[in-house]
Amino acid sequence: MHKVSLLVLFSLASIVCVTGCFSSSTELPNTAKVNGTVTVAGSPARNLSITFESEGGQAAFGVTDDSGNYELTAAAGTKGAEIGVNTVRIETMLDAPAPAGYKDPIPAKYNKESTLKVTVEAGENTHNFDL
């Protein structure tokens, strides 16, 4: 009987260990879902790249669809952006690198020299931008 209880103990221990092996998730921790709408002068803007850069150096992107809606994706395919203060950069999506002298129709204060900051909180976030 002593042997049997040892075996039971061992099997239980291995089951616990194995659960530890498989419970690792590919989702990034400390992220929250972010979506919203981007409008330029009141009308929805399509094909804009929205980037949230967190203070910890993580980036999350989204692209606006025809009605100006976007949803952010962080690394590893996780939906959302890192919780905390994020710098927002909004720029036009290009098919090729910008040639010399190219000027984005979106002003530099929203992308290259962005001062636009938002706070991402736990749960669902909606951030609408009107440029």
Add this chain to the structure above:
Amino acid sequence: MVSRLVFVRKSNLRRGFTLVELLVVIAIIGVMVGLLLPAVQAAREAARRMSCSNNLKQIALGLHNYHDTHRVFPPGYLDSDPNYAAVSQGLLQNVNGLAWSALMLPFIEQAPLYDQLGAETQQYAFHWERVAGGTAAVPTARVAINTYNCPSDTLGPLNSKRSNFGTNNYLGNSGNAAAIDRNGIFWVNSRVLMRDITDGTSNTAMVVERSGTRRNPNVPTCATVACDWNAGLWIGARYRGDSVGWHPGVESTDIDSYGGGNATYLINRSNQTWGNSWGNSSNHPGGLQWALCDASVRFVSETIDMITYRDVRRRNDGNVVAEY
């Protein structure tokens, strides 16, 4: 007394196992199999990743040997007309576009191939894609070199996205953001010495992986442009009859890659449609491998923060590199 002992032993020997014992054994076997089955594919990928890191190690050691011999790291690529002035471009003289990965061939035991390349380009008088001023590429350009191939990348040793020239999955680190940045190790006609890497050789990336098949997950449509990565070429930068954007006469993105500090060049993803042909990626789950300037090879997670990524790719920024 003696007969009783014998009887006890016999009865012990004949004793089978109970149902509980049987179930426990089955449970243990089940757990072991469950542990093993999903791990088989991971084991194969781990083996491929190991083989890939060995390639990076060979390349990095080859570059060190190149540095020992020539007292300088090879140039990113050769171009007698790096600013694309039409005059010499028309003549095609010396605009040979050969990459660091072609110039270091003798140091990864490919000296015959290197000699053949020299003969075919008439001692490097012509661009490798313009034999004797024509429009044909040198035959050597289509030679597959296993050392330049990551086994995890399903693209294969000939790059079907680049006219079937030999694939190179290991791109030179050209620093950050743009071709003009020039704070990496390789760019046009670069002459970086070991002493120029003031951040320390173990804090600066030298050669970084790029997949030929991975898809940029942040691009919604692929209608007009390719939105997956397309690896590189070991022989050099392809000829371009014009100068568009950051391509002064040749396609520098065939041999160099650009890095962090900008969400366009992150590992495995980009916030721009075109970013995939400039940045780095790999088919290994979760990140990529790079060789640092001290010839060590490291795995880098795709969630590395942008500031650290940028600091490692710069050779002379003076910033303390955070743990990654």
